[in-house]
Amino acid sequence: MNQKMVRQYLEETTNGCFVMHSGNSLFSGQGLSNPAPHPINTFVFNKGAEQSVVIDEIPYTMPAQSILPLVSNQHFVFEHPEALVAWQFNREFYCIVNHDAEVGCVGFLFYGIHHPMFIRLDAADVSDITYMEGVFSTELMLRDNFQGEMLRTLLKRVIIKATRMAKQQCESYRLFPDEKMDLIRNYALLVEMHFRREHEVSFYADALNKAPKTLSNVFALLKQPTPSTVIRNRILLEAKRYLHYTDKSAKEIAYELGFENPAHFSRFFKANAGKNISEFIKKSCTPASL
Template sequence: MLQKNTDIPYQQLPFVGQFNIFPLLGFKTELTRQPHRHDHYQVVWFSKGSGQHIVDFVSYELEDNMLFLLEPGQVHQLLDDAKEGHVITFTEHFYFSNRHEQATMYDFTNLFDATRGYAPIRISNRTAATFQLLAELMYREKSASGSSRSIIKHYLNAFLLQAEREKKRNAAQAIAPLKGDERVVLLRRLLEKNFRAQHHVTFYASEFSLTPKRLNEITREKTGKTVTELLHDRLVLEAKRKLSFSHQSVKEISYELGFEDPAYFSRFFKNHAGIAPQDFRDVMFK
């Protein structure tokens, strides 16, 4: 169990340099079953899986050939019954080691971008076979004498491009896919940048030269939520992360998230999370 006097914001993986790949079957620690986060990008491919994988406090039922893409700072935990597959970890610096690569390499950050809503990716059998081949090539190059960063990077690049194709296929096969609107994607990115300081719809509407009413109409049509609801979701998620992974008091967290009145923040959190902030923290450390 987590200890209240121990600060463990990031899990220490068997991370060699700025890239690593390792089998899921052989990787199991007490910490994997507890909420934790990483300071690098992580690709978790369950070739066989059952149980639960919880990402940012949302539980997903594991299936065979399911892929999870995690950005730095995302919270997750594995409550699994069985799992096989591979984990790939890498830093942005590993992938983009110079300006030329930033201009010419595939921009994987869009693949990991959850602004359209986070969801695992279901992988077809054909793509799973390709993933297995690319994983074996990465293992082989990583363990070779004088292994090449460039070769590993190209194998990784091919893996991520295949993942992007599957992500698009998943979206196309959705029962009721929402029509895209680039303004909603930009709004989510704007929220991500400003949610701590800007709690009013008028700020975000002005960025699009729209009235608050019109921006709310757009977001409700595309996401089923108003701007305020999207903002509140992000504030609650960040509050949960802070309550789980910091020693800051509830009062300090409320100020950091832009609430001038800690008592109002506590009411806000309980209204949206169904539990008071301190009670949520106590449950996490139980």
């Protein structure tokens, strides 16, 4: 069993944070992102056999020898954390200098068309990522003026490698031009930024300089949920997170998510979750749902 380990780099000038986790107690509870003072992205490297992972209360199977990117504020619990290594970073650490979108915080790995995205590794990939694990670990023990930039360089290498592998494994990226795929990604990014206040497709279409019909056609071509469904699903996910992980009332959540009144929010929740708010809270509190 791996020994528990947490190594961390903090950058005082930018509030940048980079953390490396391993060990069987580090992936329990509500997810590594919860204790962080700022939104933080995560790469999880499963070095062992396939295992279950619950992400925002939905169970998935993580393949053996694979990588899983997770965006900030996701909650997750793994079945066998002793087989995992995770690297976490916030925007201030890696994206403050606006890295190219494909290998940054708003890139394909975090705002592509498939989530969660399990990236399978072959033997050579496993060897390379394992080597990188050792380099990260060594670098995190150093303390000099080069440490931050070296960690950013190493992280960028991992992101580029993971992006290449993910695109090879994603049929849509082999069949359709980057322009259409980027439209999906940019739409998802805009929704992430504005879903608490903007609930209409027209807002996002205007921001992208596209007609709503054009968006609908591209989403249909790539067999994605409709643009309006993307908005509804994101609002619903955030509502469930508030209900499950906070003590906020339905009224408070309604205003947090941009609804005119609690009754409107209640109708929205029941229509899209299939149960009313009180039923959801009751089920979330039972052992069977954990």
